[in-house]
C-alpha cells in the first residue's frame with residue numbers, strides 16, 4: 001500500500017485568466033507541437049495550488065501532454081494555507097455574487113414602487129388640473145351671468 005504521489009499530469013492545467021507567455025533564459029519554450037508555451041497558475045488542483053507551470057497551448061483541442069512546473073513543490077504548510085485562502089476567497093466570491101443579486105432585486109422593487117408612486121402623483125395632478133379647469137369654467141360662467149344681470 002503505497003500512497004500514490006500526484007504526478008504532474010495535465011490535471012493541473014486549470015488556468016486563471018489567460019496564460020502569459022513565458023521565457024526561460026530569454027528563450028521561448030515550446031511544447032511537443034512546436035508551439036510557444038504560455039505560463040499558467042494552477043488553481044483547481046489542490047495538490048499544486050498556486051504553482052506556476054507552462055504547458056501545451058492546445059490543451060483545449062489536441063494537447064500533446066507537455067507540462068513543466070516552474071515553481072518548486074510547496075511545503076505541506078504552504079499547501080494547506082493556500083487551499084484555505086482559496087476556499088475563503090471562493091466563499092467571498094459566492095457571497096458577493098448573491099449580495100449583488102439581492103441588491104439588484106431590491107433596486108428593481110424600489111424602482112417599481114417609485115414608478116407606482118409617480119403614476120399615482122401624476123393622476124392626482126391630472127385630476128386637480130381637471131377640477132381647476134372645471135372650477136374656472138364655472139367661475140367664468142358665474143361672471144358672465146353676473147355681467148349679463150348687470151346689463152339687463
Ligand SMILES: [Zn+2]
Nearest residue numbers: 031033056064
Ligand atoms: Zn502541444
